[in-house]
Amino acid sequence: MFDYKLLAALAAVVEQAGFERAAQVLGLSQSAVSQRIKLLEARIGQPVLVRATPPAPTEIGRRLLNHVQQVRLLERDVQAQVPALDEGGVPERLRIALNADSLATWWATAVGEFCARNRLLLELLVEDQDVGLKRMRAGDVAACVCATDRPVAGARSQALGAMRYRALASPAFIARHFPRGVTPAALARVPGIVFGPDDLLQHRYLAELGVEGGFVHHLCPSSEGFVRLTLGGLGWGLMPEQQVLNELARGELVELIAERPVDVPLYWHHWRNGGELLERLTGHLRKAAGECLVPPGQAVG
Amino acid sequence: MFDYKLLAALAAVVEQAGFERAAQVLGLSQSAVSQRIKLLEARIGQPVLVRATPPAPTEIGRRLLNHVQQVRLLERDVQAQVPALDEGGVPERLRIALNADSLATWWATAVGEFCARNRLLLELLVEDQDVGLKRMRAGDVAACVCATDRPVAGARSQALGAMRYRALASPAFIARHFPRGVTPAALARVPGIVFGPDDLLQHRYLAELGVEGGFVHHLCPSSEGFVRLTLGGLGWGLMPEQQVLNELARGELVELIAERPVDVPLYWHHWRNGGELLERLTGHLRKAAGECLVPPGQAVG
CATH class of the missing domain: 3.40.190.10 (Periplasmic binding protein-like II)
Structure with a gap:
């Protein structure tokens, strides 16, 4: 299996936008964090971070972060049954691509209470629909809101309304x-x-x-x-x-x-194996979006 | 000199988001437009357009479009003195990068009347400040609003307020x-x-x-x-x-x-040789932004 200590260091540096804050969050020295990143890079033979301010993941780094996120989501399901396994208590961050107009209108109303209740953090990507689906295909986001109904392989889609x-x-x-x-x-x-x-x-x-x-x-x-x-x-x-x-x-x-x-009809695309939290968000969204959007079937054109 | 018939065809295809509409705007057949693009590509030895729906410029295509825009801006200055040279009467489109929060707040109020009066069209790019300045340096935008005061080579910057x-x-x-x-x-x-x-x-x-x-x-x-x-x-x-x-x-x-x-202080960066319209926009913006922003010198921090 992967060495998740190294991957967690990578995730912390990116999420905390720096080595210093990552070290504080992980309870390590800054040089220990730096060592872990270097070791990770030595193992895979390429850089995972661009050393800028703040540090940015390389393409391979981004893929690893996405994997970490998936693993965390799956861990979350287990934790519900085996709470003692929970180490950090840092809430999840779910990567979701959506169109700008959804984010500017109904999205927060539909998911606000759900996120607060489940201590769910969102990483939102504003993408037009084709890019959003490409990111789904690349496994780069866990879900996406777009105007196309056909799901990518490994995912499901459902109509939200228009x-x-x-x-x-x-x-x-x-x-x-x-x-x-x-x-x-x-x-x-x-x-x-x-x-x-x-x-x-x-x-x-x-x-x-x-x-x-x-x-x-x-x-x-x-x-x-x-x-x-x-x-x-x-x-x-x-x-x-x-x-x-x-x-x-x-x-x-x-x-x-x-x-x-x-x-304009909108569809929710999500991984089939995205874990129980994503399933519940999907169920919630179907209801909540219905209250904000024109119901499927009543749309014009 | 460049063959501006070819460059105008490229600009029309991108601006009109398709060969068919470009042909209508140019008063040509669709195959004539297509021929011009192919000829342009044959001359420079690489593609200028990605044939998608809508067609998108390649990197070199983007540079050519930017050049077309600069030339149009300079032509505009001449036209003010020699109106008979004006062929199409299509208004200019000025490419400007700015931060999302400016666009979401004061920008339209500050430039609205100026654009309407001068028949000026805007192509706005939402970029954080470093990317905005990089685009200035690449000659990819004519001006940019960002939080850094140091101008890139060939450009000027001035404080707008905070x-x-x-x-x-x-x-x-x-x-x-x-x-x-x-x-x-x-x-x-x-x-x-x-x-x-x-x-x-x-x-x-x-x-x-x-x-x-x-x-x-x-x-x-x-x-x-x-x-x-x-x-x-x-x-x-x-x-x-x-x-x-x-x-x-x-x-x-x-x-x-x-x-x-x-x-957060904001600065307006613009080309020195951007033509008379850009100069006037700059003069207008200095006044208009002052009414929307905290004046330089009164800002906190």
């Missing part, structure tokens, strides 16, 4: 660009906002309105930034309705063409 | 973990939230309170996600005051230890 998007702009933007009302053709000639090269929501919206060809747009890879740019009158774009309920209620954002929502 | 952060948590989180009041030692034993491995704000805050050693924390690389996790009671963390004014006013977030803000 996020409802609306095409919005500020009243000042509308007054400036559409003095005679919003028409699809006019919409294609004023600046839009697009999250990134993989975000085709705005393109889809225009295509459904029958607009052919491209449109000028800002690129803004941040959910909150997207809303701020829209509020600032820089452009129009599709935003999760949930994220801007207050702005809609106050009239700071207005739907361009009334009642034309776009629903 | 963002004020406060260590906050939800009342439920405080009631659950600090029934007898918040103390520094107790704070280190409950879950915090950290943006990513480069975010040492929470570490600094604890160190200034005299707390040694590590602390357990979630990792959440999203400004809005950070606030949502805190509201959801998952942990405590330092957030830009501006981002949570409403939550503070409504008592949904509470400062852990009264009146202990942390100010």
